[in-house]
Amino acid sequence: MKPCCQSCLPDRTINPTIGKRPQAGRISIIEMSAVRDQVQICVVNGNTAPEALSETFDEFRNRIHQPHSLLPLWLSKLSRRVPKQLTHAEKKAALPMTVLNPATLHFDDCSNEQSDASIPIGRICGAARLNIKVKQSATLSNGATRVESDPPMSNEYSHIVVGAGSVGSAAAYWLSQRGAERVLVLEQYDLLHQNGSFSDHSRIIRRVYPSTDYVRLSDAMFDAWSHVESASGLPLYTKTGGLDLAEIGTTGYGYVEKSRATLDALGIPYEDLNAVDIRRRFPQWRVSDDTEAIWQADSGILDIRRSVSAHISLALAAGVEFRGNARVENIDMADNGVTVQTATEEFHADRIVVAVGSWLGTLMGDLGLSFNLTLSQEQVTYFSSKSLSSFTPDRHPIWIHHAPNDVYYGFPVYGEAATKVARDMRSRFINSEDRVFEGDDIEGELLAEYLREHLPDAAGPSLLHRTCVYDMPPDRGFVLDTLPGHPHVAVFNGAGHAGKFSSLMGQILADLQTTGSTPHPIAPFTLNRPAIADPNYDRTFTLPAPAVH
Structure with a gap:
């Protein structure tokens, strides 16, 4: 195998002094990783394009045990000037190393120590700092030597x-x-x-x-x-499809009209439903004769x-x-x-x-x-009922009712054996430290009253309350x-x-x-x-x- 450095360095024998740091202000750029039984090395010399070497652990072990191993050369001679400010990527690429003995150097990705126990281990994984000081060597149980260094700047x-x-x-x-x-x-x-x-x-x-x-x-x-x-x-x-309902002439109906204009402007398909259409397609609903709705099939x-x-x-x-x-x-x-x-x-x-x-x-x-960031404490409530099978996602959609005084929204049965209902932006304004993580029965009863009027088959005992905070x-x-x-x-x-x-x-x-x-x-x-x-x-x-x- 032709060493990659032969294409970027003079073809001459160099006997670097092992254990010496690179010159002050110069750093070696080298990326090394171990994947399964393959050692991969990538080196860069100044502005030269990266050169790569990939070989098995056995080949790598033989290489570093050779008397004239090129590995110390890669570590100590491939260098460039260090700029004053480095990005994280540049810091990670820049690894100033002191090699005490090339035969004790092994590199990995911090998860591969069991790959080959016969390989001497000297960890340099995650070296993202610019001044790694070699400390005392330690002998492992398998007789190999680990080169201990200061931990990287994790x-x-x-x-x-x-x-x-x-x-x-x-x-x-x-x-x-x-x-x-x-x-x-x-x-x-x-x-x-x-x-x-x-x-x-x-x-x-x-x-x-x-x-x-x-x-x-x-x-x-x-x-x-x-x-x-x-x-x-x-x-x-x-996907359940979705209803946006409102009574003609109310503020909520203005929301529906604006939504129609938006969907028309962007070519999004939808259907207009009147009160008769709503009752026929979704008999769970009780709506007034002046109620209209948008049906959009992609909602869910x-x-x-x-x-x-x-x-x-x-x-x-x-x-x-x-x-x-x-x-x-x-x-x-x-x-x-x-x-x-x-x-x-x-x-x-x-x-x-x-x-x-x-x-x-x-x-x-x-x-x-x-x-100005305003926080509002919100609550949803899940309701049990005797007719949950009428509110499964294949039989009942998500919905938003832009009612005259409030906006209510709800879900078919999902996540709990219950339907879920809430008011949107109920205007219970709070400071961040005043938030609560448990709902209350007062809001639950208000939602139950809405169900009894408009979705009576879903009205039943409350199963649980949940809260969240709007940040507006x-x-x-x-x-x-x-x-x-x-x-x-x-x-x-x-x-x-x-x-x-x-x-x-x-x-x-x-x-x-x-x-x-x-x-x-x-x-x-x-x-x-x-x-x-x-x-x-x-x-x-x-x-x-x-x-x-």
Whole structure:
């Protein structure tokens, strides 16, 4: 086998002094990994294209035991000048090594020590720091010698994601798919905890919105979920179709009219139903004669908890590191990176994604954000009944009733042996520290009263309550942007309706923090729009009317 270095170094014998460091200010660039029984070496000499060598462990062992082994040459002579500032990728590529004895050097990917016990072991895995000091050698039980060195700077990452909820976990997964080198996710609670908006079973997924800003993203939204379902093997989307109902002449009917205009503008198919149509197709309903509805066939249920599980599992398998119970207490932004502090550790990264949902307010000062973020304590209730079989996903859709005084929404039987009902944005405004994680029977009775009037066969004893918190800018629109002057810092806020879009939002955040741009239309969600930039913007919590072209 022809050594790869013969193509990039003079063909002459060099006898480097083993145990000496490379010259001050110069570092060796070498990437080494072990996969099963193969040793793979990649070396770079200045601006020369990488050269690769792959051979079996036996061949490698024979090579390093030869009197004139070229391995010390690769370690000590392939070098370049160190710039003052290095990115994480450059640091990882730069490995200044002191080789005490080439016969005691073995490298691996930190998971391969059992590959061949006869190979001398000297670990250099994960060497991401610039000054590795060789310490005392230790003799292992098999007689091999391990070269001990200072541990690598394990708290340095290419990307940090703050929050492992529906969007944070998605961002972590999509970063791994976009080639991010070393990703850390910091979550203040346990992974898959019960305190977040994803802790329940289901969220509505739909195309029906009164704003083209969101409907334009719906194709990509469904595509993202299809990808995650395929990659994870886990069903996430249950298609039920969906009803948006309202009484003619009410404020809620205006929402339905705007939604029709949006769907028409973008060519999304739907059906208009009058009260007779609704009763005939869905006899479970009791509606007034002046009720109309939009029926859109693609609506359904997103299993939000499964979605977070899928994103985390896929990200873990791709090498993303997760730290649970690691609440971020401070983010310090510099021109070329960030420093993130928890109660016990400090982490450094080139780029960061902040997706902490309704806990964003605690970090807004660190991020230089000052827009009005309103929190509303929400509740859903599951109801038992004698007629649950009439409300299975194949017999009854998801629905949103834009009633005269409130907006109610509900689900067929899913996740629990019960139907689920809630009010949207019930305006129980709170501070972050006042949130509760248990519902109450008062709200449950209000929802039961609604069922008795409009869906009497679903009305029955309450099975359980669950809570979540809406986190809303004044216009209730998403915030999806990088910070002005800090393009390496991305932030997301979901305004209480991002669950359905969470995988796509994670994908877009990964785009912004790997390539600097995204093909998806996100201009309406920037930090410089009036609802965010103007401190006096009225808190309407109303999405903009459709832009019909």
